[in-house]
Amino acid sequence: MTTPDDPELELEAAPLVRAYVITNGRSLPADDEFSLITLVTAAQDMPPTGQLDPEKRRLLDLCSGGYLAVAEIAGHTELPVGVVKLLLSDLTQAGYLYTRAPVPPAKLVDRRILEEVLHGLQARFG
């Protein structure tokens, strides 16, 4: 049926398992659940992984070395970021992963205190 000398055989073929099958047609999670810089790591006492999809097992492998950002994880898989987020969200809910909010940016520090410190330092050291 396929002729071996078909020139098109050499062309790149798209991945066999499509992304929408991996998500099983579910709608993608809202943006606020996972951001690109949310940190994820594998749980210490993980439930058995035998029945997980190969993609999820691969994500767990990636996360087993310590905290990784969602963006990094997605970069290592060949999946779209949104799909990776959905899978990570599944894994987190099932207790395979811990997530951690991104490192809080400095905006939480009170500007007034900083200014006072600055003034103090200026007064002290000129």
Add this chain to the structure above:
Amino acid sequence: MTQYFQDPALWGLIAAGTPVAATAIIRGRKTIAELRKEKQELKAHYTSLEEHYTESVEEAKDRAEEDTKTALKSAMRTLQGLAGEQQLVITKLQEKYGDQQILQDLLDIDHMNSQFARRAQSIAVLCDGWLGRQRSAASLYDVVRSAKGRIRHFTRVEIRAQSNFAIVSRAVEPVALTLAELLDNATSYSAPETMIEINIRPVPKGVCIIVDDAGVGMNEEEKNRAAKLLSSERSPGVSGLGNPPQFGFTVIGVLAARYGFTVSVDSTSPYGGVRAVVLLPDELLTAMPEPELRPDPQLKETPAVAASSPMPPDQGPAAPAPTTSTAFGGQSPDPDPISFGGQGHAAPAPTTMGGLPKRRRRGAISIVPSAEESAQGTDGDTEDVPRRSSEQAASVMGAFQRGTRSGRRSPNAFTEGHETQ
């Protein structure tokens, strides 16, 4: 009665009548024989005419079928090519806009494209056409999932078990298409809220893929017709699909005969619907293609990275990885197990307790390339030792000396970064 015998008139009559009667009888017989002959000739003529007629009708039909097939085949070839191209484009778009709202729509478009490609593929099968791009060997689970993605109501399909089997390269597409047609039937002939269940079971002759639906099932007549289509060597062709055309079993029959697997739909599922069983013989099975998957990410790390545009994030965040993990108390900041997705790969270096990459001492090679290597590196010829120049010989000797000296200086240097550190 006897009185007549004595009557001379009677005798007279007999004497006169006999020849006449005899002649009449002979003449009659002759005519009958002639007629018979004529009739036989006519019959033969008629038969030959009839045969010729059937032959020419058959011939015309075959020719028409062939013409239809050729035309459809080339048309489908174009459509399949386009669907394939589109799939690649969609894949790239999905990676590019992976973090945006549009991804959901791209996934939907991808799903529709897959269904469209499958339809074209099925028609191509009936025309002895092109089945699609060659795939590399894939795990049975992935082939089943691929099949699942080619039908409309794929979310109703539940794959119950994974397996350690993989399918050989040439059978990946045929098996996926077969399963897709079975799943299409299963979803079409069962209620929308019911699930289709797929089980994978190893048997002495190979592996069975079992598709159970909770539909209305088939009656005896339908079962017989299906069995005939599924087992026939010769496809009924495009003109034999019936009205409305029923592709499924015909396509499956052709594929099964051509690739050497069997499909049966004659049993009833535990849910009252149809149970379809695909039996893949050992010839179509292989070990899990694990080693083939592994080098993939590795290729991405090497210069080929530039070729795949969606990969740049791979490079950027990969570098700060160790920093992140050490900063947040990770145990192993070594990026290797991360990028290669697990242990057991040839490349990843083991780490010490302190988290530093542990270098393995590579014998004398770590100091100087071995004789073969240096020969390969210089003139690319391992056998031709005499052609080595005096400078090369001197450098090799010098290196040898340096090597033995450094070896003597560090008597127990099997490893660097010992665990006790």
